[in-house]
Amino acid sequence: MEILAFGVQSDERPLIQRAFAGHHDVRCLDVFLTEDTAPIAAGHEIISTSVNCGLGHRVLQTLAAGGTQMIAQRSTGFNNIDLDVAERLGMTAARVSYYSPYSVAEFAWTLGMAVNRRIVRAATRTRDFDFRLDGLMGRDMHGRTVGVVGTGKIGEAFTRIAHGFGMGLLGWDVAENPACLELGMEYVSKERLLAESDLITLHVPLMPETQHLVDAAALRAMKDDAILVNSSRGGLIDTAALVDQLREGRFTGVGLDVYEAEAGLFFLDKSMEAVEDDTLARLVTFPNVLVTSHQAYYTVDAVGQIIDTTLGNVLDYTAGRRSENVLVPRS
Structure with a gap:
């Protein structure tokens, strides 16, 4: 399965690719998820997003129409995701509950x-x-x-x-x-x-x-x-x-x-x-x-933990498991 990751910084790209190797293919995009870029996700069951991606109702509807069923957020915060809409659309959303x-x-x-x-x-x-x-x-x-x-x-x-x-x-x-x-x-x-x-x-x-x-x-x-x-x-x-x-x-x-x-x-x-x-x-x-530009979390230690947890959330989803990181459970 190919996973589409939005808003990936150049420093993050090799860490993500290394972590997902042997599990799933991952395509990293430097563009953020918006109403304009949401159609890119068509055909991808799982996408990964950063905290500055906007997942309001229009974006979520576009994602759902394109076949996306799971959102793996690479952050602890999730105020950028309309969880009520995600639940109504039958989408799963998970975050990173903890990192350094x-x-x-x-x-x-x-x-x-x-x-x-x-x-x-x-x-x-x-x-x-x-x-x-x-x-x-x-x-x-x-x-x-x-x-x-x-x-x-x-x-x-x-x-x-x-x-x-x-x-x-x-x-x-x-x-x-x-x-x-x-x-x-x-x-x-x-x-x-x-x-x-x-x-x-x-x-x-x-x-x-x-x-x-x-x-x-x-x-x-x-x-x-x-x-x-x-x-x-x-x-x-x-x-x-x-x-x-x-x-x-x-x-x-x-x-x-x-x-x-x-x-x-x-x-x-x-x-x-x-x-x-x-x-x-x-x-x-x-x-x-x-x-400064929201860089407090940006250490190799913290980002590595965020990516490892994101991978774990994806593997849990594909195996039908549920963890404390799940914001909206699989319907």
């Missing part, structure tokens, strides 16, 4: 430190042989307070890093993580976490309850010199409200690996095109903001 939490946690910490110590500005200056230190002053993280919003596997990994730097630990989640408690984390209300934290990092999934979790009121509640990091999902932050606060000169730094309107932008080369997204265009102009 260290990849995202380490990158989130890197974003925080990069904006704190003005690394990008410093590197740009030295390329021009400008070695002044004006405007590059950061601050020690030791002794300051981190607020971890979401203390699952990734939040726990981040907490361990912050603990190693000697930071005070505040956490907010629907359930307390015993491992974080052992590290000395104090679980508090969201309001207190926002008000007292010097560094705030987001590690909760995007769902209706967390859409714009960090809204205008939450941003106003933060310290003027706080650092905000988001390596989870762009929709957790009201970006327009964030831009408003940045225009007022607030925050030491903001590190964003995700953006709420990133679909159709991230993972693509738009360098020769006019940017139509005014909010993003404004966001990247602030000197205390660092935006």
